[in-house]
Amino acid sequence: MKTSEFDFPDAISLQRPADDLLRKAEGRSRANTEYVLITGASSGIGEALAHECAQRGLDLIVVALPGEKLSAVQETLERKYRVRVQAYETDLTQPGAPEALYQWCVENEFTVKALVNNAGVGHQGAFENGGITNKLSLLQINMLVPVSLVHHFLPMLKGRKESFILNVGSMASFVPVPYKCLYSASKTFVLNFSRSLRFELKDTPIKVSCLCPGPTLTNAQNRQNARSVGRRGTLLEMSAPEVAKSAVTGMLAGKEIIIPGWKHRFLEFVSRCLPAIWTIRYTGNMFSVAKHKA
Numbered sequence: 001m002k003t004s005e006f007d008f009p010d011a012i013s014l015q016r017p018a019d020d021l022l023r024k025a026e027g028r029s030r031a032n033t034e035y036v037l038i039t040g041a042s043s044g045i046g047e048a049l050a051h052e053c054a055q056r057g058l059d060l061i062v063v064a065l066p067g068e069k070l071s072a073v074q075e076t077l078e079r080k081y082r083v084r085v086q087a088y089e090t091d092l093t094q095p096g097a098p099e100a101l102y103q104w105c106v107e108n109e110f111t112v113k114a115l116v117n118n119a120g121v122g123h124q125g126a127f128e129n130g131g132i133t134n135k136l137s138l139l140q141i142n143m144l145v146p147v148s149l150v151h152h153f154l155p156m157l158k159g160r161k162e163s164f165i166l167n168v169g170s171m172a173s174f175v176p177v178p179y180k181c182l183y184s185a186s187k188t189f190v191l192n193f194s195r196s197l198r199f200e201l202k203d204t205p206i207k208v209s210c211l212c213p214g215p216t217l218t219n220a221q222n223r224q225n226a227r228s229v230g231r232r233g234t235l236l237e238m239s240a241p242e243v244a245k246s247a248v249t250g251m252l253a254g255k256e257i258i259i260p261g262w263k264h265r266f267l268e269f270v271s272r273c274l275p276a277i278w279t280i281r282y283t284g285n286m287f288s289v290a291k292h293k294a
Ligand SMILES: NC(=O)c1ccc[n+]([C@@H]2O[C@H](COP(=O)([O-])OP(=O)(O)OC[C@H]3O[C@@H](n4cnc5c(N)ncnc54)[C@H](OP(=O)(O)O)[C@@H]3O)[C@@H](O)[C@H]2O)c1
Pocket: 039, 040, 041, 042, 043, 044, 045, 046, 063, 064, 065, 066, 067, 069, 090, 091, 092, 093, 118, 119, 120, 121, 122, 141, 168, 169, 170, 171, 212, 213, 214, 215, 216, 217, 218, 219, 222
């Protein structure tokens, strides 16, 4: 079975020799292992983040919807990088699911030193199209699930010498985007939540970062969406491993906002300088091709 589309070099050629890593892993008890927990790690940016962390010798808890993909990712990460990988399958939008994930970590003595809120969904189409269920479900996974996970894991993260929260926003966090209105609003929430939380936690060991990638080549739907807006969409495309490298480097450096790609950083700067009415006209015009989607 194809487990990953990412072409990462083998761990053997990386920072730590595999034997050394193995010995270290064997010598550690479950109780004193510290993990990076990544939601939505079975594909796309989440899977790339898992590879990037494992490549740096970080042990992982990977979380995604039930199915075959997650155990395949777990197996690949363990074999390739010789790190500890725990897998937890759940639909995080179900009532009590974030708390159950936290309890599972506590019961198994899995200490989390970095919480990566990556699981999320996108959407295109005019607001008036489609039913309410999908709209509320988008808001649930993109906003409420990260808030719940931060709430539950905060005391554990506070107890570490150094710890991290990485929330995944988007370039759409910076500007309103008509025909992606709930998506962009949810990602603005993620950005502002992250920035305020960072300020509140400035005297604790926790560094809060927000990753704001542009169009990233993950699933087929994303590729199609990026291409549907023409050259303006494809010009900014990046691969998931590129995004993940920038994200993990930024998170470990304690950066507040991580925007992978110089073109993306330039665009964010320009959007701050322009009158709001111009930017919304620009994004509205750009995504109007998607207005008939449900
Ligand atoms: N791709 C882009 O262009 C782009 C740009 C900016 C920001 N982002 C953000 O980056 C994040 C990842 O996007 P992506 O494109 O990599 O997405 P993706 O390829 O569709 O992967 C989404 C991941 O989230 C998991 N997931 C979805 N709903 C879940 C739920 N209810 N409970 C548990 N896990 C769930 C999926 O599990 P299964 O695989 O089992 O379905 C999958 O592992 C999202 O927050 C997205 O908004 C993406």
